[in-house]
Amino acid sequence: MPSYLFTPDQQAMQEAAARFARERLAPGYQKREAGQAIDRDLMREMGALGLIGVDLSERFGGMGLSSTTAGVIIEQLGYGDFNVAYVQLLASLMGSIVERHGAPELAAKWIPRVVAGDAMIGLGLTEPRGGSDAANLMLRAERRGDRYLLTGEKTSASCATQCDAFVVFARTGAPDTGARGVSAFFVEADAKGLTRTSFDDVGHKAVGRGSLFFDGVEVAAGARLGDENKGFSQVMQGFDFSRALIGL
Ligand SMILES: Cc1cc2nc3c(=O)[nH]c(=O)nc-3n(C[C@H](O)[C@H](O)[C@H](O)COP(=O)(O)OP(=O)(O)OC[C@H]3O[C@@H](n4cnc5c(N)ncnc54)[C@H](O)[C@@H]3O)c2cc1C
Known part of the structure; x- marks a missing residue:
């Protein structure tokens, strides 16, 4: 028809x-x-x-x-x-x-x-203190010359132990800068200092959520996505679309 x-x-x-x-x-x-x-x-x-x-x-x-x-x-x-x-x-x-x-x-x-189905890129946004209030996330990214050092924790990341890389949202501004102090970074899953664990979820197990621990993970400045401190206004634009996809 x-x-x-x-x-x-x-x-x-x-x-x-x-x-x-x-x-x-x-x-x-x-x-x-x-x-x-x-x-x-x-x-x-x-x-x-x-x-x-x-x-x-x-x-x-x-x-x-x-x-x-x-x-x-x-x-x-x-x-x-x-x-x-x-x-x-x-x-x-x-x-x-x-x-x-x-x-x-x-x-x-x-x-x-x-x-091609050869790689998966995951999302590192939610933190243990809560996911709804993403503007106040705490994982830190400190600039050191041409690199950033990422320190902190993400949780509830889908395919946490299966993804080959992550888009990670981190604080580059002062603690009280809210959404205006957040930047996004591309972090490869085998980066030194990044460890991952898996939850024992009640369902959706093949996706499997988990935590990402960043212990001074070095990320090249060129792996920043969008401008510094513009992670919210620029990079999160696609999230509304993804919420609709989740609904399907
Ligand atoms: C299956 C699944 C897959 C996920 N995958 C990912 C992923 O890949 N990457 C990632 O980063 N995150 C992921 N998440 C996390 C998801 O984005 C968070 O669960 C979501 O943002 C809510 O955060 P939270 O669970 O910490 O709840 P909280 O933010 O702690 O909220 C708990 C409750 O309080 C309510 N609440 C919060 N703030 C207020 C307020 N100001 N006023 C009134 N009510 C309020 C909320 O509506 C909710 O009912 C996933 C979650 C699930 C369930």
Whole structure:
């Protein structure tokens, strides 16, 4: 039946995602949930089929399609495996942040890997004192010449022990600067001084939330995303879109 909501191209993507969900995701869902990890081979299969980060730029391997198309795919994949749909969610949100606010070399290195299903970039925003009041986050980033030193803790990060890198929000301004003293950084998961632990969550186990501990983690100034102290106003712009994707 023709859809009055979606274009013919969106319907084609919807059908491809629905088929993948039905044939490749649904049958192994329970086993994967018990295994407590996203299957990397499945990620690569989705990447090869063009089901990851379709809204990211063609320059970096995406398709330059609309956010609606990304949402259509996430909704269909979620029917087969709620956990696996998180791969697309992280790809669209984190990929667009790196694409818009990262150095071109950083985007060229990471986004093609994300789109191919070879890498996941996670979000380090929430801290133990609470996630709603993100403007008052405390993890510190101190400038030392051409580097920053990150010290503090993030918690409740999805795929904490599985991600290959994180977009981390940290305080670069004085403690009382609120949203005006926050900057965003790209931190590779194997950075020295970064350790990760996993929660024993009640469900959603293949995604698995966890904590990130930063003990003087060195980050090159070139890995800052957006301007210093503009993490809130510039980099968090995509978050409203991601909340809609989570709802799907
Ligand atoms: C499945 C899942 C995945 C997640 N993935 C990530 C991730 O990848 N990265 C990441 O950084 N975070 C992640 N989070 C964390 C999420 O963003 C936080 O849970 C959220 O921001 C709320 O923070 P909190 O849990 O600390 O609750 P709190 O901020 O402590 O809030 C607790 C309760 O108090 C209420 N409340 C808070 N402030 C006020 C106020 N001023 N007035 C009235 N009521 C208030 C809230 O609505 C809530 O009901 C994830 C959470 C879940 C559940």
